[in-house]
Amino acid sequence: MSDGPRLYNTLSKRVEPLTPGPDGVIGIYVCGPTVYGPIHVGNARPYIVFSVLKRYLTRRGHAVRLVSNLTDINDKIYTAARAEGVASTALAERYGREYIADTDRLELGRPDAEPLVTEHLPEIIGLIERLIDRDLAYEAGGDVYFRVDRFPPYGRLSGRRIDEMVASDPGEHKQHPLDFALWKHRKPDEDAWWDSPWGQGRPGWHIECSAMAEATLGHNFCVHGGGLDLIFPHHENEIAQSEGASGQPMAQIWAHNEMIELGGKMSKSDGNIVLLRDALDRWGRDVILVFTLRTHYRSKLPLSDAGLQDAANQVETLRNAARALRRAAAAPGDTLNEELAEAVVVARTAFVTALDDDFNTPRAFAAVFELVRAINRALEVEARPNGGQLAAVTAELAQLLDMLGLAGLMNEDVVPDDLMEMARARDAARAARDFGEADRLRDLIEGAGFVVRDTPDGPEVTPA
Numbered sequence: 145m146s147d148g149p150r151l152y153n154t155l156s157k158r159v160e161p162l163t164p165g166p167d168g169v170i171g172i173y174v175c176g177p178t179v180y181g182p183i184h185v186g187n188a189r190p191y192i193v194f195s196v197l198k199r200y201l202t203r204r205g206h207a208v209r210l211v212s213n214l215t216d217i218n219d220k221i222y223t224a225a226r227a228e229g230v231a232s233t234a235l236a237e238r239y240g241r242e243y244i245a246d247t248d249r250l251e252l253g254r255p256d257a258e259p260l261v262t263e264h265l266p267e268i269i270g271l272i273e274r275l276i277d278r279d280l281a282y283e284a285g286g287d288v289y290f291r292v293d294r295f296p297p298y299g300r301l302s303g304r305r306i307d308e309m310v311a312s313d314p315g316e317h318k319q320h321p322l323d324f325a326l327w328k329h330r331k332p333d334e335d336a337w338w339d340s341p342w343g344q345g346r347p348g349w350h351i352e353c354s355a356m357a358e359a360t361l362g363h364n365f366c367v368h369g370g371g372l373d374l375i376f377p378h379h380e381n382e383i384a385q386s387e388g389a390s391g392q393p394m395a396q397i398w399a400h401n402e403m404i405e406l407g408g409k410m411s412k413s414d415g416n417i418v419l420l421r422d423a424l425d426r427w428g429r430d431v432i433l434v435f436t437l438r439t440h441y442r443s444k445l446p447l448s449d450a451g452l453q454d455a456a457n458q459v460e461t462l463r464n465a466a467r468a469l470r471r472a473a474a475a476p477g478d479t480l481n482e483e484l485a486e487a488v489v490v491a492r493t494a495f496v497t498a499l500d501d502d503f504n505t506p507r508a509f510a511a512v513f514e515l516v517r518a519i520n521r522a523l524e525v526e527a528r529p530n531g532g533q534l535a536a537v538t539a540e541l542a543q544l545l546d547m548l549g550l551a552g553l554m555n556e557d558v559v560p561d562d563l564m565e566m567a568r569a570r571d572a573a574r575a576a577r578d579f580g581e582a583d584r585l586r587d588l589i590e591g592a593g594f595v596v597r598d599t600p601d602g603p604e605v606t607p608a
């Protein structure tokens with residue numbers, strides 16, 4: 145068995161153990177979305193990875209506090225609000241609500257806290273004041289900038305050297321081109337602003353996460369996560385702000401998920417953006433979860449119909465195994481199948497070892513499918529497993545799937561929406577005397593492991 149959960153740390157470039165804080169809690173902060181439009185599939189990856197990581201750690205007996213912010217003050221929000229002709233605060237509120245509604249459909253529960261920037265202005269302003277007191281920041285022309293050359297560890301996370309960096313953020317009043325904004329003075333075309341000791345304006349992007357992470361998790365919490373694209377400058381700047389102000393490490397482990405690669409062949413996409421809600425409508429949450437988790441979080445994940453179809457096939461394999469176990473339990477044998485008993489032990493060990501080792505979900509899935517193959521073999525032989533063994537195997541498979549957020553595959557006798565739709569389309573095809581189409585749809589429904597019957601109340605779909 146393993147020594148406990150470990151994750152790859154971008155800062156040390158090593159896989160390191162997760163150490164709970166003095167309160168015994170594993171604190172995890174993940175940078176959340178900027179809410180200026182509907183969430184796309186790419187932004188769902190950190191949500192899924194860190195929600196399932198929390199679920200796994202909790203199931204393993206750890207206390208976990210997961211925090212993920214919503215960025216509701218941002219240039220992109222002002223721009224989108226102007227384009228839609230609405231107030232920027234109203235736009236951010238609306239897309240914040242839609243983000244919650246869309247990610248709720250993944251059925252992974254909410255993070256323990258989802259702080260908003262607009263609700264943390266006092267903490268943000270207080271943090272900026274501490275940085276000014278420590279001479280790590282200065283006010284200039286209504287803006288406040290972080291003084292990068294006063295923080296020698298700057299560049300440690302991203303592996304960059306200050307003298308090699310190129311400034312990305314223009315600012316008229318900067319003393320050094322790499323200094324970055326903590327506070328920006330109010331511009332004439334910005335319809336939302338806040339009062340501060342430096343006049344009206346709004347926080348820069350990076351400072352919000354330093355302030356909200358400290359407010360919710362304190363210093364030196366266990367894991368700071370987010371997409372790989374946030375390492376520089378966002379996370380580099382968070383470290384400079386938090387550690388500059390407190391003199392303590394911000395987080396122990398910096399965990400970054402790779403990006404979802406768009407541009408693969410997709411039947412329904414708007415430009416290069418695929419919305420999470422569209423993907424959920426088409427494939428359902430089980431498929432989206434399996435698709436996301438069967439690739440390691442530190443590997444690129446190409447988004448394509450073929451990849452999603454593969455995931456759908458795997459979901460079906462798991463459902464079929466659960467159905468086969470239910471059928472077998474209705475008519476058990478009297479054998480204890482040694483090979484199956486062994487497979488259960490092997491699967492549990494391999495599963496836990498994989499997830500403890502840098503949250504290796506593809507290896508965890510491989511362990512589950514190994515167990516499914518053993519189940520299918522055991523149910524094919526003449527001497528059927530006895531009732532006790534079937535119950536134990538069913539419970540074990542359910543537990544492993546539950547740790548991945550997929551326990552629902554076990555107790556499914558609910559007919560998926562898309563199959564009900566096919567059954568209604570088949571009815572319509574028959575009414576239109578298009579029997580070829582009706583037969584095609586019936587074959588699709590049966591191929592998914594269901595049968596369709598005609599009743600006076602319309603079609604009825606049941607598991608085969």
Ligand SMILES: [Zn+2]
Nearest residue numbers: 175176353378
């Ligand atoms: Zn952040």
